[in-house]
Amino acid sequence: MSMDRSADASLDVRVSRSGGGNAPAHQQSFTVPRQPSQTVLDVVTYIQRRLDPSLAYRFACRVGMCGSCAMTVNGKPRWTCRTHVADVARDGRLDIAPLANLPVVRDLVTDMREFFDKWARAKGQFAGTATRHDDFARVAPTSEARRAVDEAIECIGCGICYAACDVVAWNRAYLGPAALNRAWTLVNDVRDAASRERLAAVAGDAGCHSCHTQGSCTVRCPKKLSPTASIAGLKRAATRAMLKGSL
Amino acid sequence: MLAIGVAVHLATMIIAVQGGLSAADILGRTRHSASWATFYGVFVLAVAIHAPIGLRTIIAEWLGWRGRSADAACVAIALLLLALGWRAVYAVTR
Amino acid sequence: MTTLTARWRNRSHPAYWAFLVHRLSGIALLVFLPLHFSVLAQALAGETSLDGFLAWTRQPWVKVSEIVLVLLLAAHFTGGLRLLFSEFSGWQREVHAVMIAATAGISVFCALAFALNLL
Numbered sequence: 049m050s051m052d053r054s055a056d057a058s059l060d061v062r063v064s065r066s067g068g069g070n071a072p073a074h075q076q077s078f079t080v081p082r083q084p085s086q087t088v089l090d091v092v093t094y095i096q097r098r099l100d101p102s103l104a105y106r107f108a109c110r111v112g113m114c115g116s117c118a119m120t121v122n123g124k125p126r127w128t129c130r131t132h133v134a135d136v137a138r139d140g141r142l143d144i145a146p147l148a149n150l151p152v153v154r155d156l157v158t159d160m161r162e163f164f165d166k167w168a169r170a171k172g173q174f175a176g177t178a179t180r181h182d183d184f185a186r187v188a189p190t191s192e193a194r195r196a197v198d199e200a201i202e203c204i205g206c207g208i209c210y211a212a213c214d215v216v217a218w219n220r221a222y223l224g225p226a227a228l229n230r231a232w233t234l235v236n237d238v239r240d241a242a243s244r245e246r247l248a249a250v251a252g253d254a255g256c257h258s259c260h261t262q263g264s265c266t267v268r269c270p271k272k273l274s275p276t277a278s279i280a281g282l283k284r285a286a287t288r289a290m291l292k293g294s295l
Numbered sequence: 296m297l298a299i300g301v302a303v304h305l306a307t308m309i310i311a312v313q314g315g316l317s318a319a320d321i322l323g324r325t326r327h328s329a330s331w332a333t334f335y336g337v338f339v340l341a342v343a344i345h346a347p348i349g350l351r352t353i354i355a356e357w358l359g360w361r362g363r364s365a366d367a368a369c370v371a372i373a374l375l376l377l378a379l380g381w382r383a384v385y386a387v388t389r
Numbered sequence: 390m391t392t393l394t395a396r397w398r399n400r401s402h403p404a405y406w407a408f409l410v411h412r413l414s415g416i417a418l419l420v421f422l423p424l425h426f427s428v429l430a431q432a433l434a435g436e437t438s439l440d441g442f443l444a445w446t447r448q449p450w451v452k453v454s455e456i457v458l459v460l461l462l463a464a465h466f467t468g469g470l471r472l473l474f475s476e477f478s479g480w481q482r483e484v485h486a487v488m489i490a491a492t493a494g495i496s497v498f499c500a501l502a503f504a505l506n507l508l
Contacts, residue, residue, distance in 0.1 A: 122398065123397070123398035123399050124398055124399045212399055214400070218355075218356035218357065219355065260412075261404060261407075261408060261472060261475070261476075262400075262404055262405045262408045263402065263403075263404025263405060263408075263485075264400065264402070264404075264405060266404075267402045267404070268399070276404070280475060280476045283476050284476065284477055287477075301466045305459070305462060305463060305499055308459065346415070346419050346422070349412075349415050349419075350416075353412065353416065375423070379422075379423055379426035379427065379430070380422075380426050382426065382430050383425075383427075383428075383429035384429075386430045386431070387429055
């Protein structure tokens with residue numbers, strides 16, 4: 049749906065710059081030549097290598113596998129390596145900012161510690177009971193529980209859902225879509241032994257019941273996961289546990 | 296429970312306003328009616344509980360107001376709705 | 390630092406609108422309720438007092454507001470049902486979009502039914 053802008057040989061790019069912490073951010077403008085099949089990551093890299101070496105940004109694989117390059121592009125959190133300029137640049141304009149809802153280390157780099165701390169607080173780790181002397185667990189891939197896990201397990205922790213979620217912005221304690229999504233996969237993992245503690249961890253004010261089903265996480269997830277669905281599942285599980293008195 | 300209450304109320308309103316609305320119309324229906332009194336009495340109670348719970352979330356998220364004072368404000372609103380609501384029910388069913 | 394329009398671009402999808410409608414209608418209804426109760430309590434002062442007030446409500450802008458209020462109540466109510474359904478019945482993304490559309494449709498229908506009877 050992008051108009052043919054090959055006549056426009058360059059992009060007008062506004063990049064958010066800041067010293068990090070509580071320092072206010074300001075926009076810096078750059079003019080970047082357009083290339084065919086150019087991605088936003090290409091643009092940021094060009095700026096840092098050719099125009100302003102002081103620009104700080106994060107990336108790793110460049111091919112949509114690691115999630116490190118997530119930034120806010122024209123208002124939406126995206127993987128910049130998988131975002132083609134032709135798809136998002138309106139009238140040759142690009143606005144690039146760090147991921148929302150996270151403290152800024154510098155320029156486009158965010159401090160993701162709280163993201164992973166919340167993952168831990170949601171008990172997002174597998175707790176097994178078997179040892180090397182036990183036989184393999186048998187889990188039918190077609191079982192309802194395993195299908196629920198499979199639909200949500202591909203999360204690589206990129207933080208886009210966290211940046212997209214308004215409840216994260218409005219409620220600093222909220223664990224967030226990724227942490228809750230991971231908790232859901234473990235709740236459905238028949239080998240996991242920590243279900244009770246996990247449900248208790250995700251069922252409070254900071255947990256699944258604070259989700260308002262705004263759905264921005266699901267709309268933006270580059271792996272097409274649905275944290276909204278996972279959190280709905282947690283709400284069901286938590287309510288059931290509460291009614292049974294086991295919470 | 297609220298769902299049924301709201302459904303009945305909505306349906307009632309849609310039917311009731313047919314042909315214009317006068318005090319005699321309303322009160323003719325509701326005066327001395329134990330069933331309307333019970334229905335609306337329960338309805339008011341349910342709303343007085345439901346609305347402040349929603350409000351509590353909104354003031355926490357949009358105004359950053361949390362804690363005991365916020366909770367107290369919500370309880371106060373609940374009591375206010377209850378008082379005004381039951382007064383209205385009494386007014387039309389006595 | 391994103392501009393105001395840029396911030397709203399991230400929120401331009403149906404599930405978010407449904408959330409916003411649900412929240413804003415809830416606030417509006419909450420604000421309206423004390424008024425509603427006070428009006429009815431006029432009956433304490435006698436039938437003529439209530440009749441006097443009801444005559445005032447026949448003004449066009451009042452009627453429009455009443456229709457809007459019915460729409461808000463229907464929207465809040467159907468939205469709530471939608472949330473309860475999707476949270477307790479399991480989830481499919483396709484169904485969700487349909488449900489948002491259905492709740493919007495039902496709300497408009499209720500408001501129209503009320504409007505037709507009122508006018």
